Amino acid sequence: xxxxxxxxxxxxxxxxxxxxxxxxxxxxxxxxxxxxxxxxxxxxxxxxxxxxxxxxxxxxxxxxxxxxxxxxxxxxxxxxxxxxxxxxxxxxxxxxxxxxxxxxxxxxxxxxxxxxxxxxxxxxxxxxxxxxxxxxxxxxxxxxxxxxxxxxxxxxxxxxxxxxxxxxxxxxxxxxxxxxxxxxxxxxxxxxxxxxxxxxxxxxxxxxxxxxxxxxxxxxxxxxxxxxxxxxxxxxxxxxxxxxxxxxxxxxxxxxxxxxxxxxxxxxxxxxxxxxxxxxxxxxxxxxxxxxxxxxxxxxxxxxxxxxxxxxxxxxxxxxxxxxxxxxxxxxxxxxxxxxxxxxxxxxxxxxxxxxxxxxxxxxxxxxxxxxxxxxxxxxxxxxxxxxxxxxxxxxxxxxxxxxxxxxxxxxxxxxxxxxxxxxxxxxxxxxxxxxxxxxxxxxxxxxxxxxxxxxxxxxxxxxxxxxxxxxxxxxxxxxxxxxxxxxxxxxxxxxxxxxxxxxxxxxxxxxxxxxxxxxxxxxxxxxxxxxxxxxxxxxxxxxxxxxxxxxxxxxxxxx
Amino acid sequence: xxxxxxxxxxxxxxxxxxxxxxxxxxxxxxxxxxxxxxxxxxxxxxxxxxxxxxxxxxxxxxxxxxxxxxxxxxxxxxxxxxxxxxxxxxxxxxxxxxxxxxxxxxxxxxxxxxxxxxxxxxxxxxxxxxxxxxxxxxxxxxxxxxxxxxxxxxxxxxxxxxxxxxxxxxxxxxxxxxxxxxxxxxxxxx
Numbered sequence: 001x002x003x004x005x006x007x008x009x010x011x012x013x014x015x016x017x018x019x020x021x022x023x024x025x026x027x028x029x030x031x032x033x034x035x036x037x038x039x040x041x042x043x044x045x046x047x048x049x050x051x052x053x054x055x056x057x058x059x060x061x062x063x064x065x066x067x068x069x070x071x072x073x074x075x076x077x078x079x080x081x082x083x084x085x086x087x088x089x090x091x092x093x094x095x096x097x098x099x100x101x102x103x104x105x106x107x108x109x110x111x112x113x114x115x116x117x118x119x120x121x122x123x124x125x126x127x128x129x130x131x132x133x134x135x136x137x138x139x140x141x142x143x144x145x146x147x148x149x150x151x152x153x154x155x156x157x158x159x160x161x162x163x164x165x166x167x168x169x170x171x172x173x174x175x176x177x178x179x180x181x182x183x184x185x186x187x188x189x190x191x192x193x194x195x196x197x198x199x200x201x202x203x204x205x206x207x208x209x210x211x212x213x214x215x216x217x218x219x220x221x222x223x224x225x226x227x228x229x230x231x232x233x234x235x236x237x238x239x240x241x242x243x244x245x246x247x248x249x250x251x252x253x254x255x256x257x258x259x260x261x262x263x264x265x266x267x268x269x270x271x272x273x274x275x276x277x278x279x280x281x282x283x284x285x286x287x288x289x290x291x292x293x294x295x296x297x298x299x300x301x302x303x304x305x306x307x308x309x310x311x312x313x314x315x316x317x318x319x320x321x322x323x324x325x326x327x328x329x330x331x332x333x334x335x336x337x338x339x340x341x342x343x344x345x346x347x348x349x350x351x352x353x354x355x356x357x358x359x360x361x362x363x364x365x366x367x368x369x370x371x372x373x374x375x376x377x378x379x380x381x382x383x384x385x386x387x388x389x390x391x392x393x394x395x396x397x398x399x400x401x402x403x404x405x406x407x408x409x410x411x412x413x414x415x416x417x418x419x420x421x422x423x424x425x426x427x428x429x430x431x432x433x434x435x436x437x438x439x440x441x442x443x444x445x446x447x448x449x450x451x452x453x454x455x456x457x458x459x460x461x462x463x464x465x466x467x468x469x470x471x472x473x474x475x476x477x478x479x480x481x482x483x484x485x486x487x488x489x490x491x492x493x494x495x496x497x498x499x500x501x502x503x504x505x506x507x508x509x510x511x512x513x514x515x516x517x518x519x520x521x522x523x524x525x526x527x528x529x530x531x532x533x534x535x536x537x538x539x540x541x542x543x544x545x546x547x548x549x550x551x552x553x554x555x556x557x558x559x560x
Numbered sequence: 561x562x563x564x565x566x567x568x569x570x571x572x573x574x575x576x577x578x579x580x581x582x583x584x585x586x587x588x589x590x591x592x593x594x595x596x597x598x599x600x601x602x603x604x605x606x607x608x609x610x611x612x613x614x615x616x617x618x619x620x621x622x623x624x625x626x627x628x629x630x631x632x633x634x635x636x637x638x639x640x641x642x643x644x645x646x647x648x649x650x651x652x653x654x655x656x657x658x659x660x661x662x663x664x665x666x667x668x669x670x671x672x673x674x675x676x677x678x679x680x681x682x683x684x685x686x687x688x689x690x691x692x693x694x695x696x697x698x699x700x701x702x703x704x705x706x707x708x709x710x711x712x713x714x715x716x717x718x719x720x721x722x723x724x725x726x727x728x729x730x731x732x733x734x735x736x737x738x739x740x741x742x743x744x745x746x747x748x749x750x
Contacts, residue, residue, distance in 0.1 A: 011732075012725050017710060035670075042670040045677055046732065047704065053682035054599060054705035208579025225579060 005029070005036040010043050199232075203239065210243065218249075220258075227262075231470060237275060244279070248470060256292065263296065267464070280315065290328070297332070300324075305338075307345065316349070327363075354395075360384045401525070414521045421489040421513050426506070432493060434548045439494045441547075442540075449543025456480045487541020488524075492516035567631055575622055586615055589632075593639050599701040600643040602690045610646060614639050636706035640698070640716040647694045673736070680739050688738035696731035703728060 005013070005026060012018050013026045030036045191212060193199060198217035201207065201224070210226035218232045220239045227243035234251045237258040246265040251272075254260070258275030268285040273292055280296030288300060291308040297315030298307075304323040307313065311328030317336065324338040326345050333349035341353050344361030350368040356375045360366075362383030370386065372378050373393040380390060400406040425432055438445055460477045463469030496516030501508075524534040567588075573581035590611055597607035597614070618638060625634055680688075689697055695717065702708045702716060714721040 008725065008729050011729050015710070015725070015728075017725055038670045042673040042677075046673060049677050049682075049685070050700065050704040050732075053685040054701060206579075208582070 004033065005039060007039065007043070010036070010040045014040060014043055014047065201239065248464065254292075281313075309345065333368075358390075360386070360390070401527075410521050410525065414517055417485075417489050417492065417517050417520075418514050420485075421493065421517065422510055424486075424489075425493075425509065425513065431548060431552070432490075434551065435490050435544045436494055436497055438544050438547050445543035445547055446540055447543065448546050449539035449541070452480075452483070452542045452546045453539055483542050483545050484538055486545060487538045488520050489513075489517065490541045490544055491537045492518075492520045495519050564630055568627060571622070571625070571627070571631065582615075582619070585618075589635060590615065593635070596636065596639050596701060596705060597643055599686070599689060599705060600640075600694075600698050601646060602697070606646070610639075610643060614642050617642060633706070633708055633712060636702070636708055637712055637716055640702050640706065640708070640713075644698060644716060647698065650694075676736055676739060684739060685735070688735055691738040692731065692734040695727065696734045699724070699727050700731045700735065 009026070013023055013030075016023070018026065026036075030040050191210060193211065193213045193215065195213070195215040197215070198219065199213050199215040200219045201222040203221040205222035207222070207224045207226070210228070211224050212229045214231045216233055218230050218235045220228065220235075220237045220241065223240045223242070225242045228241045228245050228247075230245075230247045230249065232247070232249045234253075235247050235249045236253045236255065237245070237260075238255045240259045240261070242261045244262045244265065245260045248267045250268065251270045252266055252268050254264075254273045254275040254277070256274045259278070260275070261278045263279035263282065264273075264277050265282045266285055268283075269287070271283060271285045271288045273281065273288075273290040273294070275292055277292075277294040277296070281290075281294045281298045283299065283305075284301045286303045288302045288304070289306045289308065290298070290311045290313070292310075293312045293314070295314040298313045298317050298319075300317075300319030300321060302319065302321045304325070305319055305321055306325045307317070307328040307330070309327045312331070313328070314331040316332045317326070317330050317334045319336045319338065321337075322339045323342075324336050324340075325342045326334065326347070327342075329346045329348075331348050334347055334351040334353065336352075337354040339355050340357045340359075341355055342359045342361065343351070343366070344363045346365040346367075347370075348367045351366060351370040353370070353372045354374065358372045358374060358378035360370075360378060360380040362381040364381070364384040364386070366384075366386045366388075369388045369391065371391045371393075373395055375395050377392055377394075378390050380386070456476060457480070460473050460480065463476065464473035493513050493516055496512030496514070496519075497509075499512060499515060501512075520537065524530045524537065526533065570581050570584050570588075574585055593614055594607050594611040597610040598604055601607050601610060618635070621638060625631065689700070698717065699713060702713045708716070710721055710724040713719075714724050717724075717727075719727065
């Protein structure tokens with residue numbers, strides 16, 4: 001036995017890896033020898049330190065270093081993103097609904113937005129009225145210093161982050177609760193099934209977790225205990241789904257005997273609901289027919305929607321489309337904007353309808369008030385049982401020019417366009433120049449614009465209902481919406497540059513853009529003609545961008 | 561943490577394919593396994609994927625588990641095997657077996673070691689863990705986080721048992737080197 005322990009021996013001793021006799025001898029030695037005692041003590045402390053450190057929850061890498069920046073970027077992007085989302089998408093929609101006679105306390109806010117997106121959404125609108133302009137002016141303050149490129153870049157970054165938040169906001173707001181996630185990992189089948197052949201879950205078989213399926217045809221005869229998410233051409237359900245059902249498909253058949261214990265979200269061409277839906281039904285489809293029971297509410301964005309006589313919807317029916325035919329029973333209220341509405345079933349709540357025509361058939365039973373705002377007076381059968389007479393308001397087009405709110409909204413819209421325009425002018429000046437040069441080719445750009453305006457949504461829909469084309473569809477839809485938004489900016493820029501005076505510096509160009517956008521705002525709001533002006537601007541702007549983009553992509557690559 | 565006696569009914573139900581039992585197992589052990597993977601693989605994204613894979617693997621291997629033995633070490637062995645395979649696939653293994661015997665082991669000054677322990681935080685230690693060789697990291701985690709025996713570590717890393725002591729000592733030395741300012745740590749041994 002050597003005179004003193006070396007580190008290897010000390011470690012083996014401390015780890016209990018020596019035979020008992022040798023271990024006892026070293027223990028005795030360490031008790032008597034200060035040097036070995038100190039070494040073994042240091043190693044023991046190191047072991048304890050290792051155990052404690054490894055057992056503690058590790059902090060994310062670089063968390064501290066980036067925490068401040070991440071928080072700042074997060075706050076900025078959240079405020080700007082939600083503001084832009086509200087300004088560009090929701091606000092116009094809500095303005096339209098406002099014109100339909102619905103205000104902030106109505107069914108739309110409380111049911112559709114609250115339920116579909118976020119329950120505090122309605123109250124957030126008021127907060128956004130304040131936060132939005134604050135974020136805007138803060139960004140503008142940073143931006144409008146062209147000599148300080150760093151600030152411009154920072155402002156551009158904030159706005160781009162805001163745009164990112166715009167894209168993700170609907171998904172984030174509608175994200176499922178994280179508590180359900182652990183169960184996702186434990187599966188009979190893989191969580192994600194990608195099959196080139198039809199997928200069938202046979203009767204009697206149970207999947208104890210969420211299931212994501214990507215297959216040409218899908219048939220669910222068994223049971224899915226979690227959520228079911230499907231991309232397919234055709235989904236047929238005869239079994240049970242205990243979670244939510246989300247489906248992107250051409251056809252959905254929820255057959256009699258089928259049951260979905262929570263909500264159904266469908267993005268389809270044809271929907272036939274003959275099974276039981278215990279939750280609510282959210283539908284974006286072309287043709288929708290319900291012949292069974294939906295315990296919750298039903299929300300539609302459909303070309304035509306049929307609630308068959310034997311069908312029941314426990315909650316509200318909210319929808320937008322061309323034709324709605326309500327023959328079944330509705331437990332609460334109806335809010336719908338369809339060109340033509342037919343009611344021959346029972347509505348236990350009130351009904352607010354907007355569109356061209358309303359027919360109330362002899363078997364209709366309405367327990368509460370009914371309001372119709374349309375182009376033609378409603379046709380009401382004498383046999384229909386109404387608790388109140390139909391409150392009819394003839395749809396007339398009123399000029400909004402006399403309202404202060406109108407100017408506030410237009411100013412906001414103008415400011416948003418100007419801000420985005422300035423950022424992109426700073427980032428992509430050559431693209432603006434290219435578009436401006438193309439304005440000389442009016443015929444070509446208008447022709448391309450018409451094709452782009454009409455054909456893109458068709459391609460988006462056609463691509464979206466096929467399995468492979470869905471990502472392309474989403475990208476195309478995003479580009480289309482961006483293109484529409486920038487159409488006004490591009491035309492505004494062209495109008496500004498057409499004005500007399502100098503346009504040599506960034507400031508001059510910014511001023512011209514501001515004036516051009518102002519002209520656009522005024523022009524699109526001219527009574528009667530404004531809609532046509534807007535249509536022409538969208539076509540022309542879209543065409544200009546499409547050609548500029550095409551030329552950019554065709555540009556020969558630089559070689560080293 | 562739940563005792564092995566309480567765990568047995570859950571394991572029995574899980575063996576029979578009961579989904580709820582799998583959910584319980586996942587909730588009980590996934591945080592620890594994820595932390596294990598984080599330590600060994602070095603980044604949270606890989607750790608998350610690996611945790612999911614380990615539980616899928618667990619489903620296939622649960623029949624091989626001997627109920628007479630503690631469950632946690634067995635589970636960590638499964639996790640260790642999986643992570644070690646992943647590290648092998650990365651192609652960045654530490655020194656080979658033959659080198660273990662040949663490498664000199666410098667003796668440690670206890671006062672330096674004490675100073676190191678008292679001045680470095682746990683967070684710094686975990687950061688240093690990412691700088692050392694993968695096998696060194698693996699052996700430290702298997703020993704001091706998962707509490708596996710030398711035999712179990714040897715099986716997981718496919719090394720002779722007699723090498724484990726040396727590998728462990730070298731790993732500790734690599735870690736110390738990585739913690740000292742100006743030293744590159746385990747990369748020197750690669």
